[in-house]
Amino acid sequence: MSDMLNIAIAGLGTVGTGTLQLLDRQDGLLAERALQPLRVVAVADLDTGRDRGVDLGKISCFDDALQMVAETDVDVVVELIGGSEGIAREVCEAAIAKGRHVITANKALLAHHGIEIAAQAEKAGVVLAYEAAVVGSVPIIKALREGLAGNRIARITGILNGTCNYILSAMRATGKEFDEVLAEAQSLGYAEADPSFDVDGVDAAHKLALLTAVAYGCIINFDGIYVEGIRHITARDIACAEELGYRIKLLGTTRRLEQGVEQRVHPCLIPTGAPLSHVEGVLNAVMVEGDFVGPAMFEGAGAGSHPTASAVVADMVDIARGVVIPTFGRPVTELEKMSSVPMKNHSGAYYIRLSVTDKPGVIADISAILRDGKISMESMLQHGRADASLGVVTVVMTTHETQESAMIEALAKIGALPVVEEPPCMIRIEQL
């Protein structure tokens, strides 16, 4: 190892700029901890001339990231452009082919191509590091691969997307509906102009795919994840959940079961006493259940320029220290191919919200369908008429644990009753 870690950074956006700022402000501290200075010698961005509040005076600037990789002699290439295809992947693969260590914050890229890229890195004898890709600042990859290495992991449950958590928290605090809170989140910069990746659960699923691979030593299976977002959650659901002793959170959950791995991202009711229920706003948190450690919770900023830069730089320090750990905790050839447990086999409790005609016998009809499906009800709320002239009331029920397939079948029958005015809303209850 040379007496200096030479670094090239592709992408000077939110994370790239934060990384340059951190390296600049903490250079002495980092040199002590890494036992050598960390020096950025090259950067690439479509526009390196824009004022980003960082001094690029002594740094070679490229507008072509591949040219930067080809023409610079560095130890580490940091990919902070983003996207699951195209230039981000090309930069990582070109860097590995040249024998450079690679650091990326790109969960989309790794969720789709992480195994191939990790295999290339292993073959080339370089590190592929990605702490920033999963829950931004929170060192959860390090915790799983190192700190919890002595445990078999039974379940990981996390609030993996800050945008969704902000929206659900703000809906609860203000009583406003999803669309209004989303618009506010966009104006505050907590949600993208096109929010679909976040609010439809895809971003959380990318992170969950990586957590699953590290936790269980298995090949990434992004397509095996059940994904459902938060667009259908109403202010009334949040208020009813609260009345029943729950909060609604978008959770990513991965569980190792006898039949394989269950991976799912969807809104959940979680008990108000559970630590995850108190993680509010843009914060993220991950609860890991290990057989010796028990439950362990990790919480912090899941995004943002400086928090994410903190994770990128931690990977640089590891590389400078010579820490080499297989990308997903064991060599790619040793990763198991595990079957995915389909969502219809999921077993849990459910919250159901129905808009029904306010007349005698309705609840009896619904109860009969649940009884026939062997689903037992735990509690029921009936709420005032949204519009008395329509004669429609909201009925909310929670069930005891049952099989998802039975619940879906029962809801189809309930939804077909002439007294049921809207498609039923179903939210899973997660016991934590």
Ligand SMILES: NC(=O)c1ccc[n+]([C@@H]2O[C@H](COP(=O)([O-])OP(=O)(O)OC[C@H]3O[C@@H](n4cnc5c(N)ncnc54)[C@H](OP(=O)(O)O)[C@@H]3O)[C@@H](O)[C@H]2O)c1
């Ligand atoms: N933002 C966060 O808080 C956060 C947290 C965790 C992980 N991440 C991940 O970190 C990565 C970067 O995110 P970010 O928020 O920093 O994105 P960003 O602000 O959009 O920055 C990306 C930068 O790359 C530049 N770029 C685009 N195409 C390029 C090309 N062909 N060559 C060189 N540069 C190019 C962009 O330029 P233009 O602006 O001109 O397009 C932009 O300056 C993503 O993978 C993201 O998922 C972000």
